[in-house]
Amino acid sequence: MTERELFDAYNKDVYRTCYYMLRNAQDAEDLCHDVFVTVFRQDWRNVEHTRAWIMRIAMNHCLNLLRRNQTQRDKQSQVEWLHEQTTASVKSVDTIVLEKAAAAEWGKLLRQLPDKLMAVVTLRYIGEMSMAEIAETLKIPVGTVKSRLHKALKIMRKKLEHNHSFWLKGENQYGSF
Structure with a gap:
């Protein structure tokens, strides 16, 4: 495999991951470039699990940038990109409004x-990586991946339930919206 073939095979995954983590197209593009510079400077032909190795490099670059610039987290909603990708078909105004609200809440x-x-x-x-791929990418045990995913989903669920109960109380107190 040539460097160009390697780049063509993985650049979209690297860019998408960087964009999702950073929520900034220019930063994602710059980091994607940096990731492949790092990859090509190493002995990438002898790496057994190339995708996981490249994704680990991408994730490390993203986490390093986030640590250097914590205010970056508030610049853009990370779900806007997902919403734009899934809104390819024509939808009713009500559906679009509900999807935007849900995307904003998830973001x-x-x-x-x-x-x-x-x-x-x-x-x-x-x-869309498996637990094993995530473990290899982040250099952590599969059990740690599972516990972090469980913890993240638990935190998000708890916050959703709190927000939901707030809206229900508001609806009961003030009538239907």
């Missing part, structure tokens, strides 16, 4: 997660 919940938990959720649901 808010994901931004509140610690970086380690957000990384696992991103790789699992955006990168």
Whole structure:
């Protein structure tokens, strides 16, 4: 495999992961470039699990940038991109409004997660990686991946339930919206 073939095979996964983690197209593009510079400077032809290795490099680059610039987290909603991708077909105005509200709520919940938990959720649901691939990518045991994913989903569920009960109380107190 040539460097070009390697780049063509993995650049979309790397970019998508970087974009989802950073919520900034320019930063994602820059990091994607940096990831492949890092890959090509190493002995990538002798790596056994190339995708997991490249994704680990991408995730490390993302986490390093997030650590350097914590204010980056508030710049864009990370779910806007997903919403744009799934709104390809024509939908009713009501459906679009409901989807935007749900996407904004999920984006808010994901931004509140610690970086380690957000990384696992991103790789699992955006990168569509298996537990084993995530473990290899992040260099952590599969059990740790499962516990982080469980913890992240538990935190998000608890916040959703809290928000839901708030709206129900508001509806009961003030009538239907």
